[in-house]
Amino acid sequence: MTGQTDPLDPHVRARSTMEGSTRDLSYPPSPEPLAVAVYDNHTHLEIADGENPLHYREHLDRASEVGVRGVVQVGTDVLTSRWSAAVAAREPRVLAAVAIHPNEAPALAESGELDAALAVIDELAAQPRVVAIGETGLDYFRTEPGSGRDAQLAAFEAHIAIAKKHGLALQIHDRDAHDDIVATLLRVGAPERTVFHCFSGGVELARACAEHGWYASMAGTVTFKNAHNLREALEVLPRSLVLVETDAPFLTPHPYRGRPNGPYLLPHTVRAIAEHLGADVDEFSAQLSANTELVYGSWDAHPVAAAADVPGNPLDLSATAGER
Numbered sequence: 423m424t425g426q427t428d429p430l431d432p433h434v435r436a437r438s439t440m441e442g443s444t445r446d447l448s449y450p451p452s453p454e455p456l457a458v459a460v461y462d463n464h465t466h467l468e469i470a471d472g473e474n475p476l477h478y479r480e481h482l483d484r485a486s487e488v489g490v491r492g493v494v495q496v497g498t499d500v501l502t503s504r505w506s507a508a509v510a511a512r513e514p515r516v517l518a519a520v521a522i523h524p525n526e527a528p529a530l531a532e533s534g535e536l537d538a539a540l541a542v543i544d545e546l547a548a549q550p551r552v553v554a555i556g557e558t559g560l561d562y563f564r565t566e567p568g569s570g571r572d573a574q575l576a577a578f579e580a581h582i583a584i585a586k587k588h589g590l591a592l593q594i595h596d597r598d599a600h601d602d603i604v605a606t607l608l609r610v611g612a613p614e615r616t617v618f619h620c621f622s623g624g625v626e627l628a629r630a631c632a633e634h635g636w637y638a639s640m641a642g643t644v645t646f647k648n649a650h651n652l653r654e655a656l657e658v659l660p661r662s663l664v665l666v667e668t669d670a671p672f673l674t675p676h677p678y679r680g681r682p683n684g685p686y687l688l689p690h691t692v693r694a695i696a697e698h699l700g701a702d703v704d705e706f707s708a709q710l711s712a713n714t715e716l717v718y719g720s721w722d723a724h725p726v727a728a729a730a731d732v733p734g735n736p737l738d739l740s741a742t743a744g745e746r
């Protein structure tokens with residue numbers, strides 16, 4: 423299982439360095455700190471990127487220095503969901519979201535392993551610092567019509583049920599699937615706190631969010647020059663429903679698009695949105711923090727365990743825990 427992993431590499435997975443042959447693989451400099459701190463409500467600290475990937479603690483330290491005081495660390499499969507929960511249990515700046523990603527669900531369904539994987543997610547959801555089920559949803563960009571999409575829908579509905587059972591927030595992955603996501607939420611009933619992670623809709627989806635009280639989490643994409651739909655969406659969204667995220671190591675904000683991302687780059691996204699809305703950056707940051715705590719609760723609500731450190735590589739965690 424671990425044979426393909428370089429033992430010196432602290433990360434289990436790496437973002438492909440093939441996308442764009444001329445990608446700059448160095449981390450951008452830190453932005454000017456925000457005066458009022460915010461949270462990154464969706465990040466993947468274990469996914470390595472660039473020529474010198476940061477350890478998750480280095481990510482958190484760099485974030486703290488620029489006014490990003492906490493993150494929601496998001497799992498995408500059993501291994502990374504376990505890791506996310508383990509880090510959140512020990513690290514005060516981290517809360518966890520756990521799920522089987524819609525791009526992982528079809529293969530697991532095919533091999534008959536999806537139910538067992540969902541049972542692990544249900545079990546992790548009971549931990550006090552696991553505050554969301556996600557990312558889950560539908561990805562029509564990567565999955566063709568047919569059995570793969572059926573598996574995604576079944577997994578999405580199962581995750582919604584787990585979120586409701588445990589009273590947790592839901593983080594939705596929606597790629598080219600706005601209508602079916604909305605229809606599913608309305609059909610089965612959305613959890614009380616439902617977040618469109620990396621909001622990618624326009625005015626129409628923003629109006630649905632406003633109508634139903636769903637949150638729109640803006641990623642670095644909102645800073646891209648061609649992202650007019652996202653900025654138009656912001657204009658119809660109540661500010662009480664706006665969140666921000668990095669989805670690091672992906673979606674690095676302008677002017678560093680394409681380079682490795684980290685929660686410490688979130689201030690670029692916050693400032694770009696505030697500028698677009700004509701809002702005061704400090705007031706907007708305060709609003710974002712209040713919104714985030716309404717969705718996930720306080721990062722201090724459940725104390726962390728003073729247990730041994732969590733390895734940076736999820737594979738090492740499962741090895742030490744002697745898990746199947």
Ligand SMILES: [Zn+2]
Binds near residue numbers: 464465466496557
């Ligand atoms: Zn993500």
